[in-house]
Amino acid sequence: MKRSNRLVVLTNYFLDNPRKHTQLPYFVDRLNTTKASVSEDLDIIHHVFQSEGLGYLKRTTGAAGGVRFIPENSETLSTSFIEKLCSKLEDAERILPGGYLYMSDLLGDPKTVREIGRVFASAFSDKDIDVVVTVATKGIPLAHATASFLDVPVVIVRRDPKVTEGSSVSINYVSGSSRKIQTMVLPKRSLQEGANVCIIDDFMKAGGTITGMINLLGEFEANVKAIGVLAEADDEEEERVVDDYTSLVKITDVDIKKRNIHVQPGNMQTDQVK
Amino acid sequence: MKRSNRLVVLTNYFLDNPRKHTQLPYFVDRLNTTKASVSEDLDIIHHVFQSEGLGYLKRTTGAAGGVRFIPENSETLSTSFIEKLCSKLEDAERILPGGYLYMSDLLGDPKTVREIGRVFASAFSDKDIDVVVTVATKGIPLAHATASFLDVPVVIVRRDPKVTEGSSVSINYVSGSSRKIQTMVLPKRSLQEGANVCIIDDFMKAGGTITGMINLLGEFEANVKAIGVLAEADDEEEERVVDDYTSLVKITDVDIKKRNIHVQPGNMQTDQVK
Numbered sequence: 001m002k003r004s005n006r007l008v009v010l011t012n013y014f015l016d017n018p019r020k021h022t023q024l025p026y027f028v029d030r031l032n033t034t035k036a037s038v039s040e041d042l043d044i045i046h047h048v049f050q051s052e053g054l055g056y057l058k059r060t061t062g063a064a065g066g067v068r069f070i071p072e073n074s075e076t077l078s079t080s081f082i083e084k085l086c087s088k089l090e091d092a093e094r095i096l097p098g099g100y101l102y103m104s105d106l107l108g109d110p111k112t113v114r115e116i117g118r119v120f121a122s123a124f125s126d127k128d129i130d131v132v133v134t135v136a137t138k139g140i141p142l143a144h145a146t147a148s149f150l151d152v153p154v155v156i157v158r159r160d161p162k163v164t165e166g167s168s169v170s171i172n173y174v175s176g177s178s179r180k181i182q183t184m185v186l187p188k189r190s191l192q193e194g195a196n197v198c199i200i201d202d203f204m205k206a207g208g209t210i211t212g213m214i215n216l217l218g219e220f221e222a223n224v225k226a227i228g229v230l231a232e233a234d235d236e237e238e239e240r241v242v243d244d245y246t247s248l249v250k251i252t253d254v255d256i257k258k259r260n261i262h263v264q265p266g267n268m269q270t271d272q273v274k
Numbered sequence: 275m276k277r278s279n280r281l282v283v284l285t286n287y288f289l290d291n292p293r294k295h296t297q298l299p300y301f302v303d304r305l306n307t308t309k310a311s312v313s314e315d316l317d318i319i320h321h322v323f324q325s326e327g328l329g330y331l332k333r334t335t336g337a338a339g340g341v342r343f344i345p346e347n348s349e350t351l352s353t354s355f356i357e358k359l360c361s362k363l364e365d366a367e368r369i370l371p372g373g374y375l376y377m378s379d380l381l382g383d384p385k386t387v388r389e390i391g392r393v394f395a396s397a398f399s400d401k402d403i404d405v406v407v408t409v410a411t412k413g414i415p416l417a418h419a420t421a422s423f424l425d426v427p428v429v430i431v432r433r434d435p436k437v438t439e440g441s442s443v444s445i446n447y448v449s450g451s452s453r454k455i456q457t458m459v460l461p462k463r464s465l466q467e468g469a470n471v472c473i474i475d476d477f478m479k480a481g482g483t484i485t486g487m488i489n490l491l492g493e494f495e496a497n498v499k500a501i502g503v504l505a506e507a508d509d510e511e512e513e514r515v516v517d518d519y520t521s522l523v524k525i526t527d528v529d530i531k532k533r534n535i536h537v538q539p540g541n542m543q544t545d546q547v548k
Contacts, residue, residue: 004277004278004281004318005318005321005322007285008318008319008322008323009322011281011282011285011286011289012285012323012326015285015286015289016289044278044279045282047279048279048282049282052286096439097440102439102440102463104429104430104439104461104464105427108427108428108429108430109428110418110422110428111425136410136411137414137432140414140415141414141415141428144384144387144415144418144419147384148384148385151384151385152384153384154382154383154415155382156382158411165376165378166370166371189376190378190379
């Protein structure tokens, strides 16, 4: 195969298989070329990925040597994406009764969701995550997008047990905003003991839901390595019960009367600038 | 920019922006090259995409001429993926009480989910879909994957209204298997009237849930252009209420005593072979 064709095939392969380790002979075979040519192809792709801010190819040498694509957004890309997100969220039409914000359109847009996943996966790239955990319903697309870039599975915590998932572990927790006692359930066979977990959710106020998830994950002796929330909002009545999290945006003022919202970059941005 | 670099940039661009129409001057500018060179690049990518079974580049000429990437799995790719899926599902360990099958691991694997989405999007490529609709919870990842290849948004029907979505339209329907009366809700602002809709769900037995969705979508005067279900199963007690659907796999026998399952390709495969 000619170099130009090989570059298209290889670029597609890496984008379709993030973090997957592949040995060079596989490519030599598949592309019907030499190891030296593949090696040059990989150099080209590596440099373009880097200059485009998409991530990089990580080469390993030795007998089982090979290459994997590590998707990592450049800071510039993440920053400009988050800024766009903030201005989209500041639209007064989003204000719902009770001071909530309508975000379902953004969470229903595959491109936005994919971008959010890319930003989280970049932020947690070195955390050695085994599985992404979220709670039904709205966090699911974000969890899947993040997991696809980390090349790990998604496990969904539910608020109601389903017959189609077998025996489960459940806990009760107090919802931060409504102060009601609620239940969370995770099927036994869905998570291995001692897994390194990344929690992803769409929204955090007092943090009750995430605390509940941490407790439930404790039953599986999981290590919570990272917590990512799309949007955090201040809860005036209550102190936040979760400290160590990464948020993309922060909703600071929702003035229902004046129909005014203020949305600023979350703590990820501040941490990155340091 | 050199051709080799341009090919990497362009391949990434198309894979990241399926079905998006882009005018050639955008690429000329971005890649700092000539229109003739871009045109040659596009030819190369088009041919590689075709020979790899990934889809094709669709060129439009004239003043507003440009190009869009139409992702379409080749029949060979779809067939071999569906066959693998069948054999994964035939694992006796999946049998749950009540004759249900544990599928959460597959629905939690981003790569499998993406592949399912690619197969549905290929099947519905010419249906002029405006939006993918699913019902919470398990269909959500499949709906997002399908929507990402069709470049349309996802709308999620819920079984319980949420305060964070504003005013809603709801209907009652009779669940096929439990024969209970259930509720389905869709926020008013989530779907425009008269939209062309594709329904995606993970599982269909008698089809009660999908009939419910069709009725709810009727309230929005939506046109249901396609229905895709990952797995269909026979319901001995009841006739199927939905006729026109596309299934990837069909679960024909779940023998709990003998711990035996039979899974075969669904009607999409048979339709394609015709």
